[in-house]
Amino acid sequence: MSDTTNASVEMPALSIDVVADFVCVWCHVGTARLQAALAALAEQRPDVQVVLRHRPFLLDADMPDAGHAYHEHLVRKFGSMAAVKGLQAQVSAAAEGSGAHFNFAAISRRPSTVKAHRLILRLQNAGAEAGRVDALVAAIFRAYFEQGQDIGRSEVLAALAADAGLGAPDLAAWLDGAELADDVQRQHHAISARGVNGVPCFILNDSVGLSGAQPAEVLLRAMRDALPAG
Numbered sequence: 001m002s003d004t005t006n007a008s009v010e011m012p013a014l015s016i017d018v019v020a021d022f023v024c025v026w027c028h029v030g031t032a033r034l035q036a037a038l039a040a041l042a043e044q045r046p047d048v049q050v051v052l053r054h055r056p057f058l059l060d061a062d063m064p065d066a067g068h069a070y071h072e073h074l075v076r077k078f079g080s081m082a083a084v085k086g087l088q089a090q091v092s093a094a095a096e097g098s099g100a101h102f103n104f105a106a107i108s109r110r111p112s113t114v115k116a117h118r119l120i121l122r123l124q125n126a127g128a129e130a131g132r133v134d135a136l137v138a139a140i141f142r143a144y145f146e147q148g149q150d151i152g153r154s155e156v157l158a159a160l161a162a163d164a165g166l167g168a169p170d171l172a173a174w175l176d177g178a179e180l181a182d183d184v185q186r187q188h189h190a191i192s193a194r195g196v197n198g199v200p201c202f203i204l205n206d207s208v209g210l211s212g213a214q215p216a217e218v219l220l221r222a223m224r225d226a227l228p229a230g
Contacts, residue, residue, distance in 0.1 A: 011047055012045075012048050012227050014050050014204065014227055015050075015051045015205050016034075016051070016053075016203070016204055017052075017053055017202070017203040017206070018031060018034065018053070018055065018202060019055045019056075019200060019201040019203065020055075020057060020201075021058060021199055022113045022140050022144060022151055023111065023144065024057075024059055024200070025091045026213040027199050028100045028145050029091065029094060029095045029098050029100045030199075030202075030212065030214065031137065031138065031141065031200060032138070032141075033098050033213060033214065033216045034200075034219055035099070036098070036099070037219035037220040038223075040220050041220055044224070045224070051130075052134065054124065055187055055191060056113075056117035056120070056121065056184045056188050057192075057201075058184070058185075058188045059199070060110070060112070060113075061185075063111070063112040063113075064112065065114075065152065067112055067152050068110045069108070069110070070107045070108055070109055071084070088102070100141070101142075101145070102145050103145070103146050103148060106146075107145070107148045108148060109150045111144075111150055111151055111153075112152050113152070114181055114184055115154060115157055115175050116151050116157055118181060118184055119161060119171075119175060120133065120136070121180050122179075123166055125180075132165050133166070136160060136161060136166055139163065140160055143160055154171075154175035155172050157171075157172075157175055158171040158172040158175060196209070198211055198212070199211075200212065200213060202214070202219065202222075204222060204223065208222060208225075
């Protein structure tokens, strides 16, 4: 009888960098569609190991910590309330069926998102369970766009983290500090230097980039194309 060695079979891997900002309407839609695409990929290719990381992008890099009044900020940005209403109607229509929802009337502040990005970086750097981090990212989007919570406030973010099973006794106080703020800025500028000037952006295997709130089927096709045949 000949000896045989059972060589371990390496699972094909797919890395996805999700570049987004928590006050971006299309990021809320795009990340919801990404989750649908990932669920479909898991059904079709259960052998694939997906490594997903959230990367910070700052739509309002100069936003003060206190934020701005929401509607006044949008009118300054888009020129008129009519333009704002038109964009909101467009986004709401595009979001149908994605799992993302909007309650624009509930939003009163356009916050700085540096704290939210710092929170996600802290968790990822500490090796927090990826599924819980993904759930927290989705919860931050929902808190802002669907419930009108001020996600620039430390206590709001700490409560969302606790609900996702990622709380810590020091978290609210830590968020009041500045640790990892420089890292958020560095990653934002590094991603911008790669040519990413709009979000959401999905970078597959550090090479293939898809910009915008792509339909789930487009994201799924890109994921399959990035994998070896199997």
